[in-house]
Amino acid sequence: MLVHIVDDNDTNLMLFEQIVRRVDAEVTIACYPDPLTALVDCSRQMADLVLLDYMMPGIDGHEYVRRMRAMPGARDVPIVMITAAADRFVRQTALELGVTDFLTKPVDPSEMRVRVTNLLALRRNHLRLRDQNRWLAEEVRHATRAVLEREEELIVRLAKAAEFRDPETGSHIVRMAHYSRLIACGLGLPDDLCQLIFKAAPMHDVGKLGTPDMILLKPGRLDDAEMEVMRRHPVIGHAILSGSSSHLIQLGAEIAITHHEKYDGTGYPYGIAGENIPISGRIVAVADVFDALTSRRPYKPAWEMERARLYVSDNIGLHFDPRCVEVFLAAWPEILDIRSRFADPVEPERSLV
Structure with missing residues (x-):
């Protein structure tokens, strides 16, 4: 599992990384003070969870979500946006763009642990179900191909039977x-x-x-x-x-x-x-x-x-x-x-x- 933490504050990056590590030591974590660099890396390898600050230089959290959701494979990736308590309009817009959940500044470490734990579990289940669906789809394709091959064999045999007469x-x-x-x-x-x-x-x-x-x-x-x-x-x-x-x-x-x-x-x-x-x-x-x-x-x-x-x-x-x-x-x-x-x-x- 790959977690992206995007925040222009170095202290926040260090704190959030430590919290995520306590949740799952086997998770790979990438920290980005620059949102544009994070987007480039995300286009190369899609994250499984994104912790995203709203107020950042260059592009804000809304634009980040808009660009990320447009990438292949990003539709179902959980995104947690970190906002101020009074930013109701910011949250409403973020939800419309596809944000999954919110954390309020100052972030409570216990609350973050619970949300990260739940969203990583959700992501794992989603990936497991996706892989199972792909396997089932492939099995259906194999079965369908076998049926078609039997149909074609039947046709050839019928044609040959007529040919013999x-x-x-x-x-x-x-x-x-x-x-x-x-x-x-x-x-x-x-x-x-x-x-x-x-x-x-x-x-x-x-x-x-x-x-x-x-x-x-x-x-x-x-x-x-x-x-x-x-x-x-x-x-x-x-x-x-x-x-x-x-x-x-x-x-x-x-x-x-x-x-x-x-x-x-x-x-x-x-x-x-x-x-x-x-x-x-x-x-x-x-x-x-x-x-x-x-x-x-x-x-x-x-x-x-x-x-x-x-x-x-x-x-x-x-x-x-x-x-x-x-x-x-x-x-x-x-x-x-x-x-x-x-x-x-x-x-x-x-x-x-």
């Missing part, structure tokens, strides 16, 4: 998640929402877990009846993910149900249009379609990047939100980089022997 590769969900975050950031969405979209985007097709293999794995194009079954996967995905208290999984449910909606209202499952489609769904629609076009599937070869770029551009206002496409095309170098970094593995050629 779907001819799409794991690289697809990685790329489209990065494209989605790139678009979200380009739209100026808050950083935390951009990160949530990045983590939730891989859940977009989790509803394919409920799609029959004969349709999901069909090498050719689907007929109308089969397409009708395939188009149920957004609703299935939403049913799997909805009802969670997690913001991340809630966003995943929103993306699952809306990523096949189209800006002109011709999408599915509900045919909603324009900005009635949540922004997460509009973002993922661009990212998902673009990567699906540029990826090889059992029923089609991969498109060239430029051909897919033109397709996205040609469908502004039809399939895609114009703002999302504008941001996507403006970030073309980053798109190419993502495509390169997370390229699909090259399958080895099969031997004819």
Whole structure:
């Protein structure tokens, strides 16, 4: 514990120091005849208790308290001001500035001992409680981080489960998640929402877990009846993910149900249009379609990047939100980089022997 004694009278400094020593021999005491020097030292290492004379050269006790209370960590430090008995206005102003207690001149040593003892005990309890609160806050942060990590692990595992049943590769969900975050950031969405979209985007097709293999794995194009079954996967995905208290999984449910909606209202499952489609769904629609076009599937070869770029551009206002496409095309170098970094593995050629 550190006690500052600020008084321009050397006799008072000696007397007050002796009284504080009798209260607690382990306390560090710093005496200051100059209040400005005391303030400088206090800014470097905050005191735990200040005994402060009101009448001092340079600045008075009021100004000292005003400057000290403005320092970081000084709000809860006890300050005892020493004033004359008749200085009622001085005391009232001091209380408004944040003085904790008063001593009246001439100071009674017994009274000072009691006040110093009580205020040092109060300060110790405050510091102990503060440290405990910091520890508890850190434990809460650790627990929250663990919960978030488990949520993210669950999402990855759900996406992988859908991947095992779907001819799409794991690289697809990685790329489209990065494209989605790139678009979200380009739209100026808050950083935390951009990160949530990045983590939730891989859940977009989790509803394919409920799609029959004969349709999901069909090498050719689907007929109308089969397409009708395939188009149920957004609703299935939403049913799997909805009802969670997690913001991340809630966003995943929103993306699952809306990523096949189209800006002109011709999408599915509900045919909603324009900005009635949540922004997460509009973002993922661009990212998902673009990567699906540029990826090889059992029923089609991969498109060239430029051909897919033109397709996205040609469908502004039809399939895609114009703002999302504008941001996507403006970030073309980053798109190419993502495509390169997370390229699909090259399958080895099969031997004819």
